[in-house]
Amino acid sequence: MQNSKDTKILFAAIAGHTNAGKSSLLNALIGEKIASVSPKPQTTRTRITGIRNIGETQLVFTDTPGLHRAQTKLGDKMLKAAQEAVSDIDCVIFMQDCTKPLGEQEQTMLDNLTKQKTPVIFIYNKIDLMSEKAKLAPLLAEAEARWHPRALIPVSVIKRDGVQDVLDELMQLAAPGPHYFPEDMLTDQPERVLAAELVREQLLYLLQDEVPHGIAVVTERFKEREDKDLLDVSVLIYCEKESHKRIIIGKNGAMLKKASTRARQELEKFFRIQVNLQTWVKVKEDWRNRDLLLEQFGLSQKD
Missing domain, CATH: 3.40.50.300 (P-loop containing nucleotide triphosphate hydrolases)
Incomplete structure (x- = not known):
């Protein structure tokens, strides 16, 4: 401080x-x-x-x-x-x-x-x-x-x-008054959360209206390689229905590939490093009404 x-x-x-x-x-x-x-x-x-x-x-x-x-x-x-x-x-x-x-x-x-x-x-x-x-x-x-x-x-x-x-x-x-954050700090959001949000943002842009609100993105891996300037990022995209999973993936994987490419470009721009982004899609039915999953996804407001 x-x-x-x-x-x-x-x-x-x-x-x-x-x-x-x-x-x-x-x-x-x-x-x-x-x-x-x-x-x-x-x-x-x-x-x-x-x-x-x-x-x-x-x-x-x-x-x-x-x-x-x-x-x-x-x-x-x-x-x-x-x-x-x-x-x-x-x-x-x-x-x-x-x-x-x-x-x-x-x-x-x-x-x-x-x-x-x-x-x-x-x-x-x-x-x-x-x-x-x-x-x-x-x-x-x-x-x-x-x-x-x-x-x-x-x-x-x-x-x-x-x-x-x-x-x-x-x-x-x-x-x-005193400064509570370091001079070079832009946000309190962990890098893993920022990465997940940048992926979710691209899905929001690209998907049909009924799908985006039922999507959660969680970063499973976020690690820079020791032998080269490359950041490995793996994320899981959760949705509520099998039909939504098919929409997210798209025909022959086209939609997921497009969202992942755009997200990777945003990640590289933000973190200023080459990014290897891997994305997977899973179904968790009605996750928005399940307290345990909301907490797991980092969406549970602490009392």
């Missing part, structure tokens, strides 16, 4: 509905890809911590699972992780897709944060998709009147428009 009279620290949670762009914002704020992103909702399943050091200031971000109506035990645990993340935090970055209305869960969370006097940076994301920009002004005015956030910032994370404004607000909120 680095401690001096000049250092500052800020803990911020990124919250909002599923698919609002929270993980994309985390990656943009950190400057590196540490969280999986995809067009599918509920991409993030657990809390992910990202760290950004700017001068003497350390910004610690928690990317939370999106707010949604839970239909499985996994969904319940994801909601619990999101709700716990916004408690005992310095500020909340609340993200909303500007092309969609605020839901009941989001409004309740904002009401509670306002009552608790938690500083909120309210972000309306995806402004690049808003055909009529004039519609943005009433949305900002409504949010200001009801919740009085510290800042209201329209952004397009995908185009990096407005991201620096978010960072500027966060830097102003940082308070004197």
